[in-house]
Amino acid sequence: MSYQKTIFSICFGAFLLCITMSNASDKISLQLAWKHQFQFAGYYAALHKGYYKQAGLEVTIVEGGVGKFAREEILEGRAHYGIAGAELLLHRKDSEPFVVLAPIFQHSPSILLVRKDSGISNLQDLLGKNVMLLPGKKDADILAAFLNEGISLDSIQRLDQSYNLNDLIEGRTDAVSAYITNEPWQLIQEGVEPVTISPQTYGVDFYSDCLFTTENEIKKYPHRVKQFLDASLRGWEYAMSHPDEIIHLLLTEYGVKKSRKHLSYEAESIGKIMMPKLVQIGHMNPGRWRHIAKTYEKLGLIDANFPLDGFLYNPNPVTDYQKLKKSSLGL
Template identity: 25%
Template structure:
């Protein structure tokens, strides 16, 4: 018969083993990500990293929160309401010019999807073809990068009829020949309605500007290097998984925003792969960032975007969090 002492020791061991089976070695860190707009496949990498447990493996308990017309991700992160945010690189640069203290820890869209959209029947295949045509624009990212592209391509801006208008309807009704656009979603919206489209992407003409830039505060980055490295590693794995399992990724995004058009989201995700993967990501990993490219964007924004003030770009860009480092 087992003695009372040995029984108690056995019970203690079983109890400890049982607890170790259900309790993590250490509590996961609560982290929040504020995306730049409403949930769609532009965020497929973060969604899949969450769905497949990549953030959990990195010791991160992540919450993903939508942006929107009245929610500025840079302001939310700068004020401490969210840990990380995503946005166009211009938003981080303008934010710091206005006194925010943000740092860039990654960039998931190596090519910025801001550009020019036209119907294929107009025959606009290169920037020079816009001479003699009517181009609709609104102030902001696409127009800033479009101006830089047209200048780089030697387009005579006096020969381009520029009008301030928005919406795909201005193309559909023939009011204009082309419009500034985000070329991973707006062309798809036309294509599902039966229109053939053509696009011009400034990144294809040497205009460097990241999108889906991931940022946090300088103070948080200084104190949480391991967490950020884990976050970026999980995010890169999420994007890789999303492109390898596109139907699953689209379904996961639709579950979070059922109002999206499934066919449009499917086509958009397929287009995004060319914007996320590059020669740089082959070397440095998905969502990597380079100081020189952010510096290029800074000069573009000072020339065409109205950015004022001096910024310390090397101090803002944290290449040490590149997954390939």
């Protein structure tokens, strides 16, 4: 064996050893997109059933809330992993180095919520009406639905999201962006019959609640990324098969203020948009992401033919052994 081959073998072996050793009892944090609720059931299951521990991971689950966004927490180095919607693609366009590991929801829970007694039942009925939306591009699927229906956003009165359903109940807004998994139940409890308007009706079908991290995390810790993803998906499989157990956990360990009935409604609604009996949890189709990119392109939010290269996680990348050899030899 030549001298160079010997050096390469030693360096490559050391490289593999470092990957293995660096992942022993790794401490990492997961930033949720919102407050503790069934929306994140799989991660609680992975933690409390010991799946993360079995993978050599010490995971802290961090609650979200108003003004606390996972992408910002990760960019600032306060979290390693996060949950966000398909708008991650727009931030990738802005050179933020995010990589989607898995979309947990096959269909977005985003809807517009209106009162039935308002007589509003579709997007055309909202012309000239007050519509409460999230800031910027965070409700992009709803914005795209208006576009697909040929409705200019200038023809509605856009209000900033207040996160207060009383604004709809008391008539300060005619429609509000919401989650099908949550707010319709709340409205019913207030004695108000809801009507939901879904972007899917207008040909906009986004992924949602995507588990993501950064290019740097994947580059430095490829093993723990895969371990974290696998344990998380295993947790989701358990949670969707044992919803009552996770609901009890949320009520007793996480201080969730929702009632058991409300959490049960949320769990049932999430099952409908995850479809775990029909689609493998976390399944990701590049074609769906290209469709999402095309939708953003129509909105003028992204350039035509924006490349998805590096945005979608590949757990088994092809190793460039020639590059690795040159690097190990300092060439």
